[in-house]
Amino acid sequence: MDRARLEELLNSVKSGSVTPEEAADGLIKSSTPGYEDIGFAKVDHHRSARQGFCEVIYCPGKPVVQIAAIAKKLLTTSDSLLATRGDKKIFTALKKVSSKAVFHKASGAITIEKKKKTRKGNLLVVTAGTTDIPVAEEAAVTADIMGTGVKTIYDVGVAGIHRLFDQRDHLLNADCIIVAAGMDGALASVVGGMVSVPVVAVPTSVGYGASFGGIAALLSMLNSCATGIAVTNIDNGFGAGSIAHRIVSQKYKTD
């Protein structure tokens, strides 16, 4: 509450049009939580206003009934919903919460979109190999449900770099590019050197031996010799998708 609105309220108190009790209520409420306490969780209703998309449900480790309960609460104030790393059982439960629930098999993401929003912008998601696809799809589903237009190109790793160069037009037309790669993570650097838009690199745990569950790709990406690259956690397609959405939506904002 800024000073102008505050003085206005206090003048109403002075004039008697607002009682001190009402004013106290208002002042206290203006800093209310904006979340709902449902016992095992505090559902954050403000997040949508604050960040442009409601709280996202990370499924692993949560009982199915809790997931369904949180989803139900969130849908009272939000038109869309994203649950990541789900499975068939969770999907069945969410299908009961909303018939619009969709299961994205490769990534395990579940989305609910009560009313289809327009997608804006061109986010490109590329992978080095075919086994990076689940992570890439988590990123794609995330950005899509948040309202960004997404295109995917898979299996263009640097071992056969001509496959990548054939996609040059798509690379140059994107507003932002997500690169999902495991093993040496080298694709991020090569893409980073070819374009002028922001590149979000997401290392995947694909590989064996000294790939150490994605550390090799993570370090490679953090040390990219190309500029304009930032990195998310290993296998964190959701993280990559959400920052990419933030990036792309900046461009299409109509302040």
Add this chain to the structure above:
Amino acid sequence: MDRARLEELLNSVKSGSVTPEEAADGLIKSSTPGYEDIGFAKVDHHRSARQGFCEVIYCPGKPVVQIAAIAKKLLTTSDSLLATRGDKKIFTALKKVSSKAVFHKASGAITIEKKKKTRKGNLLVVTAGTTDIPVAEEAAVTADIMGTGVKTIYDVGVAGIHRLFDQRDHLLNADCIIVAAGMDGALASVVGGMVSVPVVAVPTSVGYGASFGGIAALLSMLNSCATGIAVTNIDNGFGAGSIAHRIVSQKYKTD
């Protein structure tokens, strides 16, 4: 060279207005390197066209004469120049290359801007402590010389979180936020949870003991519980500044 331009050239060959030799020259040249080989380095003149800013000189480990030589070459095709992690000696040498050279003491960055460009957008750079300032300033100088408007707010770490909340307006008005923090890197998560714009987190090597030269902050940032955050390498202010510039400039592009 696209098909249209190619057929046009070939028709000129057919018609005789262009000789086969001339056409061969043209076709070969259309894939020329776009860089200049100066012995110890291959100066990349195409980078500006390809990525919006010319090659940046990373000073450590390069002899001063080589740095000056590369700078001179780059300035033949570029109006601005950035050299990172420089020192007084390198600055003196670059001052001779161009009287417009400026030394940014906190970060060691050296910039040359032959003709002042307009800055666009609002990039906010915040730090947790005062010892994170050198990294933050490298980021700020980088984004600035690339053409982005930058504001900095220092020393708003979570140990006294009211200092951060006082800056809420600045946080909410930014197009993109860079968070530079060492130790626990917690500031990135707190900021990430407050805003809806992209957050670029740059861990700093500030700290001791088990901070392991910035690894603690790096891991903390990669694992942020807030969304919309991507991370650059430890102390890599340049990397943070350049992706932030790419992000902000997307919004102000006039295609």
Add this chain to the structure above:
Amino acid sequence: MDRARLEELLNSVKSGSVTPEEAADGLIKSSTPGYEDIGFAKVDHHRSARQGFCEVIYCPGKPVVQIAAIAKKLLTTSDSLLATRGDKKIFTALKKVSSKAVFHKASGAITIEKKKKTRKGNLLVVTAGTTDIPVAEEAAVTADIMGTGVKTIYDVGVAGIHRLFDQRDHLLNADCIIVAAGMDGALASVVGGMVSVPVVAVPTSVGYGASFGGIAALLSMLNSCATGIAVTNIDNGFGAGSIAHRIVSQKYKTD
């Protein structure tokens, strides 16, 4: 046995009121083990006197019959008992040892309290997310069975920091606060900066990718920019609960 008591005994020997054999018995006993050797284990009966609570049974890797045998022995000299990381099968066995056995499902802890002690003090246990609850409950059950009053607040992580600030009163009224958090572990620093009581931070293995089973949170907490924080092992709710109990019980000691 201090010098005064020693000379007193020796004077009794001299005077004949105590035989040398009896005195020898007494001197040897005063340094007796205070534990019982039951073959596969040496049950520590002195621990209660020495440390305020009897030996705690860490269940993993121990056969159920051994756990039951140790429990039976401990209950001969102690009124309360704690077994951590148990399961239904172990609970059934301990239920036979004492009908007062209680199974704490979220954490797997099993407690037996033959005669309900009064709880003293205000220990607050907070978690960043809902998946940190098992660790938090192990801490809460531990401190409770040891005699400390415990309150829990879950799901107040920094991604929606207003949820935490709403709990400010509880934070400021506590004698000690345990913060259980995975991922970036940032909640510990934020809480640490808000209060003046000791904060015990327990990193959880919640997270994925480069959280490395809790290392990210561990390092973040060890490097907290706030003061007044000490850390226990990853997922070690028991450790956090027992030091918190020691801290709180200091205040309510009546020397």
Add this chain to the structure above:
Amino acid sequence: MDRARLEELLNSVKSGSVTPEEAADGLIKSSTPGYEDIGFAKVDHHRSARQGFCEVIYCPGKPVVQIAAIAKKLLTTSDSLLATRGDKKIFTALKKVSSKAVFHKASGAITIEKKKKTRKGNLLVVTAGTTDIPVAEEAAVTADIMGTGVKTIYDVGVAGIHRLFDQRDHLLNADCIIVAAGMDGALASVVGGMVSVPVVAVPTSVGYGASFGGIAALLSMLNSCATGIAVTNIDNGFGAGSIAHRIVSQKYKTD
């Protein structure tokens, strides 16, 4: 400001004894920053009220003039001051800020206490070896300046465990014990098993080879087989001292 005080203020507005402007001033001020922005830093004046001791100056990486400036600002609202990891040069500068400045050579800590406070409680600081002394003294100086009574016992490591057992009385009489140890860090576990008060373990970087700058001791302490131990960062005597002060002062609080 709680509801009672808020309604009181609003009633004063209604009655006219307070103007709306004055009330607005009061309401805004009640949430004022409580810190002073001196350009390169935001000096936190509220910390003392919030946490019982003013902001502590960590010297490394800060120019001497900045340290002196921060110290001067802090002393306007605080009677005591602590600067850690200082040196002779910084001491000379602070001596000019206050003639009461004291330099603690072993740890590099500098304290200023304008008016000597009473020390309360019994904090015991023990070390395994003589090379752990600097860290131990940082802890001792920290707790002392914050108002806790401190006793130190050095060089009682487990390689000659009889030296430790001779100190049993001191161990049993303490309100809290800090154990500073490098190498194997084993002293923390042995002490933890002997007492019933909280033990704060601070690993030191003393050792060589596979001690990895204190990681061996850190891991050993985090994995202590004894209970009632929490750990601070490697060489972080300040951190150990400040949580120990929080622990001890709990006991002597007179609510």
Add this chain to the structure above:
Amino acid sequence: MDRARLEELLNSVKSGSVTPEEAADGLIKSSTPGYEDIGFAKVDHHRSARQGFCEVIYCPGKPVVQIAAIAKKLLTTSDSLLATRGDKKIFTALKKVSSKAVFHKASGAITIEKKKKTRKGNLLVVTAGTTDIPVAEEAAVTADIMGTGVKTIYDVGVAGIHRLFDQRDHLLNADCIIVAAGMDGALASVVGGMVSVPVVAVPTSVGYGASFGGIAALLSMLNSCATGIAVTNIDNGFGAGSIAHRIVSQKYKTD
């Protein structure tokens, strides 16, 4: 397309024997992808020409139907095929693609060789123990299907070094030697010191405790005190086999 062939084409355009459209087609085609997009993958038909062997299928994480589909595509342009880390189910599927499919049980490799090529050269594959055999056989099968003659000697680790010295003749006659060893990886250094041919060391994940899944052997091999050794990833028999094939085939090339 080199200048000579280019001018020839352009002269044909000039002379009219080739139309500009045909020439444009040719010029565009000369840079065609050389891969086939089958939706989930981009099958690289050029790899054989470029690197002497077609794309190899790494089975883990790929659905059986995809593996079979890729295999079928590859066999349209290649006479041989290698799939690594397969199993009985994948073998059954590939057996349907080609009756020539062979399953190599120890390593899980599956090979198809439509027309038996001559093997050239002498590659020797040695192991330290019997549990290193699966990795060694992956290397042997890889080099064999690529066209290199392979001999294997197993269980000659340095704990009984006379077993190795008995094989001196085989060691001295080889064109290249692959050493597969886990645990201390010491065999690589000993072999490296005995011969003058290139040694390819492949660490295996054999071992326990602080072998860390092959890291001990990997580091040992990277730090070999003998010269002439290069290393592949942990358990990467395929990688070792393919570079060894490249090495040996160099010698038998008839330019």
Add this chain to the structure above:
Amino acid sequence: MDRARLEELLNSVKSGSVTPEEAADGLIKSSTPGYEDIGFAKVDHHRSARQGFCEVIYCPGKPVVQIAAIAKKLLTTSDSLLATRGDKKIFTALKKVSSKAVFHKASGAITIEKKKKTRKGNLLVVTAGTTDIPVAEEAAVTADIMGTGVKTIYDVGVAGIHRLFDQRDHLLNADCIIVAAGMDGALASVVGGMVSVPVVAVPTSVGYGASFGGIAALLSMLNSCATGIAVTNIDNGFGAGSIAHRIVSQKYKTD
């Protein structure tokens, strides 16, 4: 073959009592392998002569039939046999090889002793907790089958250090002590400081969180502040038992 025996042989050649062919046979044989090649393995018959005990079979990863085949071969030249990390199935197979096979359940070790040897010396094996017992028993079984007298004391960790001190007599009477401990590994240092005989420390993977599968204990033991301690690999009871046997048997050698 030393010079004396060599000249003797050559003189026999000169005198004609040995033909050159026979002498050549002898000379070649005197450097024969001393192992038997059974296809998948090279069974080392010389090891017993060279090292005092025949090759030991490490079971994991080896097919049961191979284990049985190796055992059969070894028993042709050795009276005792040790197979480590076995199970019931392997035991059944070895029981068929020799009815004297014994299965040691805690450690999974299987021993065969065709003719009972005398045990010599006093090796003491102590553990910190009850979950360290499997590793301790592997050590005990190993040293025992090799011919050393072994005594075990379990559950004397430093959390209740009086339990250890009660065993002082056993500690002081031993020829060598093996300490098996997980978690903080502190027992090794305490024991090392109490005795003058060699201490072999074997870290166990017992613990959780930041014990990292035994690394905490391993580092603690490597950095022991007590002298006279050497360390074997994590959980490597066999390694500890075999070096302890070598140590003890030195004392009882009758050269």
Add this chain to the structure above:
Amino acid sequence: MDRARLEELLNSVKSGSVTPEEAADGLIKSSTPGYEDIGFAKVDHHRSARQGFCEVIYCPGKPVVQIAAIAKKLLTTSDSLLATRGDKKIFTALKKVSSKAVFHKASGAITIEKKKKTRKGNLLVVTAGTTDIPVAEEAAVTADIMGTGVKTIYDVGVAGIHRLFDQRDHLLNADCIIVAAGMDGALASVVGGMVSVPVVAVPTSVGYGASFGGIAALLSMLNSCATGIAVTNIDNGFGAGSIAHRIVSQKYKTD
């Protein structure tokens, strides 16, 4: 000594043309060390015969006089000599040993070639950046002095990948390629995917932050998605050069 030569000798003994003493001398000598003991070192004269090049002197940590002494000894049996990681002072000392000594400034290598050998083959050494040059030159000097023809191409990293593609002819004509790269090490994968000859990747410690002194590049190279790559130790130009020499010389051997 093979059987034929052995029987011949023994027949001479029988016939009396060789005395048993002489034969014993010969038999013993045939297994003589082939090295010279100069107190602090055992100079290996056999290495040249065994491995094609004499022992190489690694300078760091060796006193200059020892280096000169070893060099002098080696030159009595070898025409060429290589000392790595030397400096001006060592060069001056070796210049006195042989006037043919040459100092290679970028890498610190010192070579002596008493009689210029012909170089055979085409080894190509490429670097990603200019700061990788010292490592690359160590590799180049090593292979050159061993007798391999070397060409170098510097500064063709993937951030401006057109610079690499311009070198395609050189890449395709090489017998073996060494790739020296720090940071993300991505160049190795891209080169590996373009050629059919063996690629030796040498990670350099160039980079900062999470490059961890070359670990990022090392892991990236070990996990290369391209085949035909093997890796040497970080900054180990000598190792890369020597295996590359072994590879190339295989091709030019005339058995």
Add this chain to the structure above:
Amino acid sequence: MDRARLEELLNSVKSGSVTPEEAADGLIKSSTPGYEDIGFAKVDHHRSARQGFCEVIYCPGKPVVQIAAIAKKLLTTSDSLLATRGDKKIFTALKKVSSKAVFHKASGAITIEKKKKTRKGNLLVVTAGTTDIPVAEEAAVTADIMGTGVKTIYDVGVAGIHRLFDQRDHLLNADCIIVAAGMDGALASVVGGMVSVPVVAVPTSVGYGASFGGIAALLSMLNSCATGIAVTNIDNGFGAGSIAHRIVSQKYKTD
């Protein structure tokens, strides 16, 4: 004090031949510290009785005056003294404490032996290279001053394994062998496989790149495929020497 001696004393009290005060003195003294508190250190006079050699002074981090003071105290109850990692300045100070002080330049060890003891047994110390000599000499000096006979053989690493085999007689005659090796640490395994006596392996920090200051050698040695090997900390020659002394002296004890 055992029961027999205790009852005897108490009977003397009863009979009056010993007063209670005298008896109390005796009983208290029988558990006296056996160390001397000199302010900054607690000098352990009992250690010699308890462990066969007095406390050893580890010099780094200790002021010279403290070292001299400790040395003086130790020499009041011990005939020999060892200070490790010293330098010329410390030597000069100790020379004043005793004219018998000897400085061992390679390792920095300083020994004082007031009266020359006989050396017993055959300890062999071998190194892989010449740069491992300082660590080896620390081990040799340590064992020697403690009373063990020592022989050293340097520079017999596995890159030229014939140099090692020439020393077979020395290896087979030793009572115990210390192997000091950096880089791949492979020498430990090879030696371990050749002998039947205990092998103490000490990894050295010799090497570069991924040797990580000795970790590669440490891991290699911990994972040795040969038996009978135990390991000390990196560069810990003192630790290796002291356990080797304990091992060898066992054999020559005359109980």
